[in-house]
Amino acid sequence: MTKLIGLALFAAACGTTTKPATDPPPTWGVPITGGTILATHDNQRVVVADPDRDRLMVVQLATGATVEIPLQAGDEPGRLIEDAASRIHVALRRGGAVVTLQGTDIVARRAVCAEPRGLAYDAAADAIDVACATGELVTLPAAGGDATRSVFVDRDLRDVLIINNTLYVTRFKKAELLALDASGTITSRTVMPTVERFDNSGEGGAQPPAPGDGGVGSGDTTGLISSIPAVAWRAVALPNGQIAVVHQRAAQRELSVHHGGYGGIGCGSSPIESTITIVTPPNGTNPAATFATAPLQGALPVDLAVSSSGQLAVALAGGKMITTAFASSLAADSEQGCKSNGQGSGDDLGAPTSVAFDGNGDLIAYYPELPALVVTQNGAKRTITLPGDLGYDSGRNMFHEQTPSGLACASCHPEGRDDGLVWKFQELGPRRTQVLAGSILARAPYHWTGDQADLPTLMDDVFAVRMAGTLPTNSEHRSLGPFLERIPAPAPVGLANGDAAARGKAIFESSDTACLGCHAGPLMSTKQIVDVGTGGAFKVPSLVGVGARAPFLHDGCATTLMDRFTTCGGGDLHGKTSQLSAAQLSDLVAYLETL
Amino acid sequence: MSGSGRGLGVAVTLCVRITLALVLVAFVQVGCGADEALLGKDCVSTEDQTFDLENPDTPTAFKIEQCRVDVDACTPLCTYVLDQHSISSSSGASACDVEFEGAVTHVKASYQVFNGGPNCPVEADNQPPGGF
Numbered sequence: 001m002t003k004l005i006g007l008a009l010f011a012a013a014c015g016t017t018t019k020p021a022t023d024p025p026p027t028w029g030v031p032i033t034g035g036t037i038l039a040t041h042d043n044q045r046v047v048v049a050d051p052d053r054d055r056l057m058v059v060q061l062a063t064g065a066t067v068e069i070p071l072q073a074g075d076e077p078g079r080l081i082e083d084a085a086s087r088i089h090v091a092l093r094r095g096g097a098v099v100t101l102q103g104t105d106i107v108a109r110r111a112v113c114a115e116p117r118g119l120a121y122d123a124a125a126d127a128i129d130v131a132c133a134t135g136e137l138v139t140l141p142a143a144g145g146d147a148t149r150s151v152f153v154d155r156d157l158r159d160v161l162i163i164n165n166t167l168y169v170t171r172f173k174k175a176e177l178l179a180l181d182a183s184g185t186i187t188s189r190t191v192m193p194t195v196e197r198f199d200n201s202g203e204g205g206a207q208p209p210a211p212g213d214g215g216v217g218s219g220d221t222t223g224l225i226s227s228i229p230a231v232a233w234r235a236v237a238l239p240n241g242q243i244a245v246v247h248q249r250a251a252q253r254e255l256s257v258h259h260g261g262y263g264g265i266g267c268g269s270s271p272i273e274s275t276i277t278i279v280t281p282p283n284g285t286n287p288a289a290t291f292a293t294a295p296l297q298g299a300l301p302v303d304l305a306v307s308s309s310g311q312l313a314v315a316l317a318g319g320k321m322i323t324t325a326f327a328s329s330l331a332a333d334s335e336q337g338c339k340s341n342g343q344g345s346g347d348d349l350g351a352p353t354s355v356a357f358d359g360n361g362d363l364i365a366y367y368p369e370l371p372a373l374v375v376t377q378n379g380a381k382r383t384i385t386l387p388g389d390l391g392y393d394s395g396r397n398m399f400h401e402q403t404p405s406g407l408a409c410a411s412c413h414p415e416g417r418d419d420g421l422v423w424k425f426q427e428l429g430p431r432r433t434q435v436l437a438g439s440i441l442a443r444a445p446y447h448w449t450g451d452q453a454d455l456p457t458l459m460d461d462v463f464a465v466r467m468a469g470t471l472p473t474n475s476e477h478r479s480l481g482p483f484l485e486r487i488p489a490p491a492p493v494g495l496a497n498g499d500a501a502a503r504g505k506a507i508f509e510s511s512d513t514a515c516l517g518c519h520a521g522p523l524m525s526t527k528q529i530v531d532v533g534t535g536g537a538f539k540v541p542s543l544v545g546v547g548a549r550a551p552f553l554h555d556g557c558a559t560t561l562m563d564r565f566t567t568c569g570g571g572d573l574h575g576k577t578s579q580l581s582a583a584q585l586s587d588l589v590a591y592l593e594t595l
Numbered sequence: 596m597s598g599s600g601r602g603l604g605v606a607v608t609l610c611v612r613i614t615l616a617l618v619l620v621a622f623v624q625v626g627c628g629a630d631e632a633l634l635g636k637d638c639v640s641t642e643d644q645t646f647d648l649e650n651p652d653t654p655t656a657f658k659i660e661q662c663r664v665d666v667d668a669c670t671p672l673c674t675y676v677l678d679q680h681s682i683s684s685s686s687g688a689s690a691c692d693v694e695f696e697g698a699v700t701h702v703k704a705s706y707q708v709f710n711g712g713p714n715c716p717v718e719a720d721n722q723p724p725g726g727f
Contacts, residue, residue: 017696019695020663020666021664024667349653349657390661474667475667
């Protein structure tokens with residue numbers, strides 16, 4: 001009896017404590033995009049766009065008092081800009097609109113395009129310019145009203161800047177800076193610089209010469225590899241008229257599928273480098289842009305801010321840190337690529353996704369998971385905890401986590417999509433990065449040859465082996481798929497109701513072309529592994545969102561969709577299109593761009 | 596801790612201790628087997644530390660909340676707490692057990708230390724993470 005009473009007391013006591021949950025919580029959040037906070041001109045407020053919770057927040061810097069402004073589910077607010085009348089305009093990345101905030105009230109919501117990205121305020125015209133990933137540049141009157149202009153510039157637009165009355169837009173995957181004239185026509189196209197460097201990967205590439213061997217500084221460039229620009233996460237204007245861009249660079253060396261095959265531990269060994277490039281745009285004196293470029297330590301340089309005194313701050317979400325430096329003090333790029341630029345630190349609050357300076361030069365960083373702002377004033381830090389439940393998704397965490405290879409999943413799959421690159425593998429040959437967004441779970445098996453049966457298998461192989469990360473936990477295995485599943489496919493880049501697209505649809509569905517034999521169903525893929533004359537047997541890729549993912553085919557041999565039917569693509573082993581005229585091929589391409 | 600009564604507090608402590616002891620025995624058995632095979636039983640030993648966290652700072656509270664909703668996030672919490680207490684180990688927390696009791700979080704972290712015996716390998720320096 002005494003024992004029973006003891007057991008009862010024991011059980012009752014145990015009931016007062018709780019253990020951690022063993023099942024992962026519901027999937028949460030969206031891929032990190034960066035650049036979702038704004039310090040207002042009056043130095044009193046920070047406006048936070050919270051893409052993970054579909055809301056805006058207006059935070060009083062002095063007190064931390066916060067007003068929440070709910071948006072529609074799935075809006076995914078992104079970039080913000082303030083106009084001369086203190087209105088805040090916010091791009092809704094998935095909502096396809098711009099909302100305008102006056103104080104804490106939404107006074108307008110205007111549809112702009114399928115995927116609005118960057119915003120700029122044109123003070124001369126009192127207008128907002130909106131860059132769209134689908135290629136349009138849309139101009140809205142700041143005070144309200146319909147769009148006054150929509151011109152097609154180029155696909156995959158990102159940030160918009162207005163400097164000395166010239167409009168600049170960046171392109172995300174290509175890391176390009178386009179200058180536009182008043183009509184929206186491209187007047188110059190500047191690509192971030194390619195850098196030649198020694199391969200420190202230990203993957204069979206050349207190593208930097210030992211001191212005294214010549215090589216560096218001697219003009220001997222034997223063994224140098226190119227590191228090409230990619231994925232321009234953010235661009236901002238500097239006070240002196242220059243433009244700072246944080247982007248990635250991709251080392252043009254072979255990767256391997258064995259352990260650590262994407263890069264080893266140590267400087268300069270990662271195939272993807274975070275980089276800041278300071279661009280001096282062409283002007284009357286200098287006909288061509290000039291650059292200063294420097295590597296940064298840490299993966300995923302998702303945001304960049306500049307203070308009125310010229311101090312730079314970069315949020316490195318993969319490295320969970322923020323680096324600050326002055327442009328003039330950035331260590332110039334070197335062949336060895338082992339420079340450490342700026343002063344980096346983290347706040348142990350997860351991944352910082354956005355940074356801003358207020359007019360006093362205080363640095364403000366946004367951490368969405370807690371959520372919180374950290375304000376750094378004269379070296380002292382103050383945390384403002386924002387309203388909202390903890391945002392936690394181990395799959396999301398893993399997706400953005402920097403591994404010992406220096407990479408995160410999101411390095412090659414920014415925003416859950418792709419980097420637009422073709423990587424060379426020792427064992428596999430060329431492989432164009434695949435898009436993750438868009439019904440990922442239904443697209444198993446994975447990789448070009450379908451050799452990865454499911455996501456946990458792929459995670460164990462790619463994250464833990466190739467990227468040299470830790471073995472995924474049970475929670476990560478169960479969470480990554482649902483997180484990725486919620487990322488929609490890229491929006492179509494073509495007009496669904498165009499005549500050409502309608503004709504192309506008929507061609508696509510014709511038995512003569514036999515496209516539907518493989519590209520059928522909701523995914524437009526039967527998921528068969530077939531050899532269509534492109535260099536091996538590959539899984540039929542989905543065509544949903546295909547227009548947004550050039551270059552095409554496993555080796556990226558087709559720069560455009562038209563190239564797939566002309567330059568390369570397997571000929572009549574890959575559908576039957578040789579009988580189509582140029583006009584019919586053009587119609588077919590128009591249709592594919594509507595998918 | 597502000598429990599409803601001393602008797603209840605004792606029972607809780609008893610409960611926690613028994614639970615932790617069972618977990619510890621399991622981990623020690625598994626862990627020691629692997630260590631002995633690799634390094635010899637005199638090279639590595641497992642130490643335990645228990646921390647009762649009340650009014651934690653923001654970063655610690657953040658990690659506590661992550662652990663609360665996902666047991667797989669608890670080992671990083673244990674490693675973080677060890678780091679905060681300047682307890683060095685070769686690979687962070689080797690075992691971690693967390694319980695929540697009102698405003699208090701009980702964190703028990705196990706970690707391995709090298710004994711540095713004459714026939715033991717020299718502990719490698721921690722390598723910096725990949726980067727530039």
